[in-house]
Amino acid sequence: MITACGLQRSYRSGTERVRALDGVDLQAARGAFVVLAGRSGSGKTTLLNMLGALDRPDAGTLTVAGYDLTAMDRAARARFRLHHLGFVFQSYNLIQALSARENVAYVLQLQGKTRRARRKAADYWLAEVGLAGMEERRPEEMSGGQQQRVAVARALAADPDLVLADEPTANLDSHTGADLIALMQRxxxxRGTTFVIASHDPEVIARAGVLITMQDGRIVEEAQPAEGTTSSAVE
Incomplete structure (x- = not known):
């Protein structure tokens, strides 16, 4: 599903250049539940942006779902995001003027699906995330946990190859956050959907199928907690 080789990315900060990714190698199989852990500034979000075709590396290669993202221009990356990826953001990123159903259906509208197909899919996924009966509610009428569930439904409605989540529990209380991660795990x-989640949350980290720890733009450890095995990254 994911193969990254030697990813490099740096940014200018004032008069200095900051290396956000420093030779990242990564492989993840289809159906994996991957958590990226590490302190702020470790490179988690930069790597997530690469996987989401939101940014391009300065060097290295990246293949996701059989597509070479490093060879794509901006328009091709936008099409790839629309048809192959789902996103869950820390701040939900719902459209405030739209109902839960309309928020979930929006990406399907961009894909050219019929009104009937959009409504059917939106209602199905809202029920899947435990929000049946709340289809007409707007974000302001929902709790933070409910809004994030709408975001998960929106991410999955288009049947993506990969769902990327950036600190999805950061704005939730511990109980609601645990429920959300349990939902993603289910x-x-x-469904066999591949997830890659960047998080500081100990509850999220504890539930990882594959735990990748980053530091200073590098992967320093990869673990499979369920199997109790770890391996240090090779520089």
Missing amino acids: LNRE
């Missing part, structure tokens, strides 16, 4: 297990 969908991963039942």
Whole structure:
């Protein structure tokens, strides 16, 4: 599903250049439940942006779902995001003027699906995330946990190859955050959808199928907590 080789990315900060990714190598199989851990500034979000075709590396190669992202121009990356990826953001990123159903259906509208197909898919996924009966509610009428569930439904409605989540529990209380991650795990297990989640949350880290720890733009450790095995990254 994901193959990254030697990813490099640096940014200018004032008069200095900051290396956000420093030779990242990564492989993840289809159906994996991957958590990226590490302190702020470790490179988690930069790597997530690469996987989401939101940014390009300065060097290295990256293949996701069989597509070479490093060879794509901006328009091709936009099409790839629309048809192959789902996103869950820390701040939900719902359209405030739209109902839960309309928020979920929006990406399907961009894909050219019929009104009937959009409504059917939106209602199905809202029910899947435990929000049946709340289709007409707007974000302001929902709790933070409910809004994030709408975001998960929106991410999955288009049947993506990969769902990327950036600190999805950061704005939720511990109980609601644990429920959200349990929901993602269930969908991963039942649907086989691949997830990559960047998080500081110990609850999220504890539930990782594959735990990747980053530091100073490098992967310093990869672990499979369920199997109790770890391996240090090779520089």
